Amino acid sequence: MSELTPSHVLVRVEGLARSVAAYEAAGFTVQWGSDPRAAHNALIHFREGPFIELFDPVPADADPAEFRARMPPRVGAWVDARGLCDHALEGDTAMEAILERLAARGIETNPAFEAERTGADGVTLRWSLTLPPRLDLPFVMSPYEPAPAIPEGDRRHSNGLRRLASLEIESAQPFELAERLTAMLGHATLRTLDDAVTVETAGFTYRIVAGPEHRVASLRFNDGRTLEDVRAS
Structure with a gap:
């Protein structure tokens, strides 16, 4: 069974x-998700x-309130969010097998749907997603098809950062959330x-701390700095 x-x-x-310009100024190498003239994301x-x-999930010609009303609750929360707002897990098999595995571990999911985007290089990537009804759990993706080819230079950053190290999440029930996340991953260590x-x-590492409600609080890199630290430097 895949994890x-x-x-x-x-x-x-x-x-x-x-x-994108601000992150590049902070020393990140940023890839546009699609043609920069129409892109909704960058990586x-x-x-x-x-x-x-x-x-930015809201189309340029859309009213944010009307767009939110048409979207699932999680996407509606993205519309209202600013900064760090969510995170995703990825499987290495088809979505059907991923959903079966999550169900076997007691994780409630919503029906999966297909997504695609054509990158700035002209290659169209396709994948499936499921958005769990619990907004404090990550959403889940199948692998991209075809697997994206990311040039080595696009993985290197002038600020010296090599990888993400940890994500801090606030929760009213830290241990329960950690148990659910561990069940989703299937091969994780809870401490x-x-x-x-x-x-x-x-x-x-996911670091889950007590807070009044769910919030993705901070992202830390391999050198110990947070995303806010790097952007402010």
């Missing part, structure tokens, strides 16, 4: 072109592990600390 691995972390932005890949997705519960997998 899931950390896929990427979502950062909601306003003004994608302006945000920051690393030498290993999950990537960062900068995205209880004095001030947090951690879930470790594939060289990446």
Whole structure:
């Protein structure tokens, strides 16, 4: 039975072109998700592990309130969010097998749907997603088809960062959320600390701390700096 691995972390932005320029100024190498004139996202890949997705889900000609009303609750939450807002897991099999595995581990999911985008290189990527009804759990993807070819130079950053190290999440029930996340991953290590519960997998750590409600709080890199630290430097 295949397992899931950390896929990427979502950062909601306003003004994608302006945000890409700001991240490049902070030393990141940024790939446009599609033709920059019409793109809704841009990607920051690393030498290993999950990537960062900068995205603005609202079409340029859409009213945000009307767009939110047409979308599933999770996408509606993305419309209202700013900054770090969600994260995803990825499987290595077809979505049908992923859904069966999640169901066997007691994870409720919504029906999967297909997605695609044509990159700036002209290659069309296709994949499937499922958005769990619990918004504090990550959404889940099947592998991209075909697997994207990411040039080595696009994985290197002038700020010296090599990979994402950890994601901190606030929760009203940290241990319960950590248990659910561990069940989704299937091959993770759960640890209880004095001030947090951690879930470790594939060289990446989810650090879940107590908070009044669910919030993706901070993202930390291999050198110990947070995303906010890097952008401010």
